Amino acid sequence: MLNGEMFIGAAAVRGEHGSVRGYNPATGEDLEPAYGLASAAEVDRACALAWAAFDTYRDTPLEQRAAFLERIAQNILDLGDALVERAMAESGLPRARIEGERGRTVGQLRLFAEVVREGSWLEVRLDSAQPQRQPLPRSDLRQRHIAVGPVAVFGASNFPLAFSVAGGDTASALAAGCPVVVKAHSAHPGTSELVGRAIRDAAAQCGMPEGVFSLLFAERDNAVKLVTDWRIKSVGFTGSRGGGMSLVRACAGRPEPIPVFAEMSSINPVFLLPAALKERAESIGKNFIASLTMGAGQFCTNPGLVLTLEGPETDAFLRSASAALEASAGATMLTAGIHRAYEQGVAKIAANEQVKTIARGTAGTTKHACQGGLFLATAADFLADPEMQEEIFGAASLVVACKNLDEMRAVAERLEGQLTATIQMEAEDEAIARSLLPTLERKAGRILVNGYPTGVEVCHAMVHGGPFPATSDARMTSVGTLAIRRFLRPVCYQDLPQALLPQALRDDNPLQLPRRLDGRLALPEQGKA
Amino acid sequence: MLNGEMFIGAAAVRGEHGSVRGYNPATGEDLEPAYGLASAAEVDRACALAWAAFDTYRDTPLEQRAAFLERIAQNILDLGDALVERAMAESGLPRARIEGERGRTVGQLRLFAEVVREGSWLEVRLDSAQPQRQPLPRSDLRQRHIAVGPVAVFGASNFPLAFSVAGGDTASALAAGCPVVVKAHSAHPGTSELVGRAIRDAAAQCGMPEGVFSLLFAERDNAVKLVTDWRIKSVGFTGSRGGGMSLVRACAGRPEPIPVFAEMSSINPVFLLPAALKERAESIGKNFIASLTMGAGQFCTNPGLVLTLEGPETDAFLRSASAALEASAGATMLTAGIHRAYEQGVAKIAANEQVKTIARGTAGTTKHACQGGLFLATAADFLADPEMQEEIFGAASLVVACKNLDEMRAVAERLEGQLTATIQMEAEDEAIARSLLPTLERKAGRILVNGYPTGVEVCHAMVHGGPFPATSDARMTSVGTLAIRRFLRPVCYQDLPQALLPQALRDDNPLQLPRRLDGRLALPEQGKA
The missing domain is CATH 3.40.605.10 (Aldehyde Dehydrogenase; Chain A, domain 1)
Known part of the structure; x- marks a missing residue:
């Protein structure tokens, strides 16, 4: 069934302007057949x-x-x-x-x-004609x-x-x-x-x-x-x-x-509000890592940024997330190039002196497996370094610890445009969530409460979009x-x-x-x- | 009531970054007061x-x-x-x-x-949640x-x-x-x-x-x-x-x-179909000039291009339009700059060796009066010279005489994007009009039958837009x-x-x-x- 052909209208055509082959990123093997590329x-x-x-x-x-x-x-x-x-x-x-x-x-x-x-x-x-209208009739x-x-x-x-x-x-x-x-x-x-x-x-x-x-x-x-x-x-x-x-x-x-x-490009911030963390830091940590590592993190809506308040609840979240990440198997990435870019992105953020590496996933057994990464920085350092906002395509995420809600709002206000923004909250967090919403509406195409951004429903109300550079x-x-x-x-x-x-x-x-x-x-x- | 002020929020402010004055284009007088320009x-x-x-x-x-x-x-x-x-x-x-x-x-x-x-x-x-959906619930x-x-x-x-x-x-x-x-x-x-x-x-x-x-x-x-x-x-x-x-x-x-x-930019082509011209060449000529010269032709929707078929009906249209234009008084243009650009545009097209000047309006009595212009070219020459499509902002229009309907359609297909396209037709022209419509839909934001494009109704169904460069x-x-x-x-x-x-x-x-x-x-x- 595979002939290495493209379709120009009804015609199956083999291009002769060079060729490309499929590649199995799990095994490192080239796949048959070769695909001829189109000429001008x-x-x-x-x-x-x-x-x-x-x-x-x-x-x-x-x-x-x-x-x-x-x-x-x-x-x-x-x-x-x-x-x-x-x-x-x-x-x-x-x-x-x-x-x-x-x-x-x-x-x-x-x-x-x-x-x-x-x-x-x-x-x-349809706007109806008004032939009698004065001073001029309407068409x-x-x-x-x-x-x-x-x-x-x-x-x-x-x-x-x-x-x-x-x-x-x-x-x-x-x-x-x-x-x-x-x-x-x-x-x-x-x-x-x-x-x-x-x-x-x-x-x-x-x-x-x-x-x-x-x-x-x-x-x-x-x-x-x-x-x-x-x-x-x-x-x-x-x-x-x-x-x-x-x-x-x-x-x-x-x-x-x-x-x-x-x-x-989107890093899909997740806001962990205090009552939610107090109530369920451990499950949030676990579920967050599940969302982060799903499909080797290769989603436009992958949660690449977490905003939280310094304190023991955040420490509990980090412990839970770290344990989950360390237990995660490195899944195969899509291409050798994506894997290389991921490794470079992770190496860059890990080398940032203001960033602490919190946990890494297991290395994985296939040729291009994604070794997850969880990193930590302070809000002050994040605000001072725009490079911390750069998307790393794959299962890497940066946790930004804020001293207080004002700092969390300042970080939110500094974000580039996003596909999604997520709030983890309990009823007691409602006032905080309400104060964040105007900013998140300006920043993102979709706002979620108590979910994770991966998984984009195809329906009438979905928005998979958002301000630049999303x-x-x-x-x-x-x-x-x-x-x-x-x-x-x-x-x-x-x-x-x-x-x-x-x-x-x-x-x-x-x-x-x-x-x-x-x-x-x-x-x-x-x-x- | 005029203080030369701008408004920055609630504050009335006099800018100090240079100044500008109103100018009466009918008399050539500068108007009081001076308006200060905004600084950075x-x-x-x-x-x-x-x-x-x-x-x-x-x-x-x-x-x-x-x-x-x-x-x-x-x-x-x-x-x-x-x-x-x-x-x-x-x-x-x-x-x-x-x-x-x-x-x-x-x-x-x-x-x-x-x-x-x-x-x-x-x-x-609103898309409702489906908590029971398999394999995954819907949010x-x-x-x-x-x-x-x-x-x-x-x-x-x-x-x-x-x-x-x-x-x-x-x-x-x-x-x-x-x-x-x-x-x-x-x-x-x-x-x-x-x-x-x-x-x-x-x-x-x-x-x-x-x-x-x-x-x-x-x-x-x-x-x-x-x-x-x-x-x-x-x-x-x-x-x-x-x-x-x-x-x-x-x-x-x-x-x-x-x-x-x-x-x-739009030149708003008007298509004169054969039965319509046969029936009412004279009134079309007169009404077209009324639309062309209204407001000194200073409308985005001014009819700057007419497509017609060579023949005696077109000759009759040209006679009627010429008489109407020659009888038209030159109205004052908005600014000295617009008047200058108009004169240059008219001089350029009049100097084009493939273009014949059919009629000019009267010169007008005010300082910056618009002397209307009606010009004629063949479809073959129009197709060969993209400059003939350049908008002349003011009461100037080019009539393009086509040898046959195929040539008319070829000209239509060659047009840049437009705000409007107009068809003058009778019932007998319906098949021709139908054959033009797909092209006109691709080219224009609004399609009119038996009207003129000037006059843009503010209503629900209006489109004042169209493909580039409109x-x-x-x-x-x-x-x-x-x-x-x-x-x-x-x-x-x-x-x-x-x-x-x-x-x-x-x-x-x-x-x-x-x-x-x-x-x-x-x-x-x-x-x-």
Whole structure:
């Protein structure tokens, strides 16, 4: 089933611009087959096909588009164990995690199918004409949202299914009506080929225009060529701050600048409030380490920072966390490069004279195992050293001990933008929590109480986003149904005859959409919304 | 009433960093008083006050925030004729236009007050907890939108009221919960002072925090300082492409990049379809010139391009348009600089060897009168010369004669992004119009049939936006109630106790908001939505 091929529209193609192979980070073995990389001409062809497909695809009936998403989901399931095994081999992630991620990926596609059908995302607004108005009559004005154009999606290394070829960016862009050109992550080319074929086949099975989807393997130069192609109108990316910002800069420098939705860097502070620590320092320590070390800490929402108040309860927390970390087995990291960067990050913070190493995990038995790390600094030192805020991608976390609540608030205020902020609290901590909330709202896309930030539910209310550098656009989310909005723009129609209006805007509401009528939100008569 | 003062929070301040005066473009006279420009320290102080006000202001009850907007509107009306006369003197615009613009400005503030009260913009989404779910329970997840932070607003020269100190950017940012720092346009400092004082007073009357509004006069360096201040989180701008892009670049280069909503450049193509021309070439010619010359053509939506098919009907249109233009009086332009740029733009296109000058308006009697211009080129020459697409701000338009519909479509496809696209059609033109629509949707924010693009209704369905270079963010609008979205971002709350949740997200829906409950849109029980 693995041919080392990419998909340029319907065509399976072997690139000849160099090659890349999968790599098993648990064993250190290269995997077969080799994957040929795309030439500039192949990037160009994928963009041309996407452009050619755009007007047709964005105009597909909602039901047909939803069925396409569901067909992709089914085709992924139909790959069966071959997909699971290849993803495990390429990522070092265990079976349960990959199976769970597959479920999430499939569920996400199906959720977006529901979203497409329900149609709120079209955001229909009708303002009626007022021909008698003085001094000037008012026109008939109608608004809907349409797809922005072809979208370039970058697969992420840490979710070979859920943030990759058929992940959230692809699902939401296809739902919006945008053709997608995926640049596969080089860490899991085989997984990418399998999923790419599933999408390619679904497009054919559902009668979609060929260019609705392409999958490219490409090195950096041609990835930049992809995002700077004039036919690409938006970019979805999850990865490092450096990688994200290089795409942001490339797209800002285009003759026609385009938005880049880069989800980049977050250390996800966890605030341990006094009554909570007093009540359950030991379990917080244990559960925190479980969240920290899950998946070798390779989550955007990994809790890389803990804020607590100096004192015996914090000492108890540190003892519990240390014991849990020391007992944790070092899990295999995704790639040799990620492992190297992790080791460098840990070495750097351990060498910081203001930082104390509290505990390390076990070294692990596989080739690229993540040895967890727990570190401690004072709030005063943290405030004086911006480098302590740098994300270490993996199972490392820094505990910042504050002298008092004012210092804790000062640290909170000094944080960069985050995906999440977590509060561990009891009822007695409510006043403190309330005083932190305004700061946390300004800093983070998601605020949690008594949970841990790892684990991002795909649902309607989720925000997987946040102020820079968590993302390049705090007004959006890359997980959850609101993610579709990244790829839509409003268009207003003034005095169009009914026959020329898109179905979504016709008086009789044939699509049964929720609408805003002269400013008043109205649900469709029956059934859908 | 005019003291030459700016407002830094509640304080009326005379800047001492140089000065600027209003100028009457009809007479060429400088106007009293001189306006002192802000120093860097004064910019800093306005930002500090805005930041200090932010958490309080964004948390004001909706009713109180709405009343604040309405109080601003009333205070503007209470300025009476002094405001109208000063705006006329500083802009060269006639009384009826300024009075109409005042009505629009006041109506816009009141409309946003309604929007604030209704609360859909909070976009409340509640996903209920599923504690029994296997393999993992689901948390309680709730989403609302919050204000992004203090917003810098740049007054535009061409709407001294509706796109200036209390214009659409200010109204929508205040509605969203963002403090606003306005950088006044130097073309109407007196108008700016009057309106600025009206807002400053409204803030005090409504018990708003002092820093919710500041008004600065500033030269370029300090304007850049304003948008690159770390406390400013978004920018609203209406003006030239050069001015907008310089702000976009400055904000992209910040340590924390922020979005700039710049509405910049558009030539607003008008498509004359064959049956329409056959039916009413003469009236189209006349009405087109009325739209072109209104307000000396100083509208973002001015029709600067006409696409038509070669033939006798087009000849008839040109005769009618020429006669109307030649009969038109040259109206005073807003500033000496705009007049100079207009003359240069017209001279440049007139000197283009592929362009024929069809008609000119009368020269006008005031110092900076706009002499309209109508020019003609073939589609082939237009396609070969991108400079023919450059906006000439003022009453100049280029007619592009196409050999056939394919050529017309090719020209449409070659256009840059636009605020508007207009079709003049009859029922017999429907198939042609339908074939143009996909292209026009991709190119423009608003599509009109049988109207003219000047005149932008402030309502729910309006889109005053469009692909680059019409704006720097095609996903947004700067006019109409959707404009509030520019200044909002989503935040998700996971497992917060009811007591800590913002009112908008509480189970009992105390604000009576429309909500999405487990994906299903629901209107409040009674009353509001």
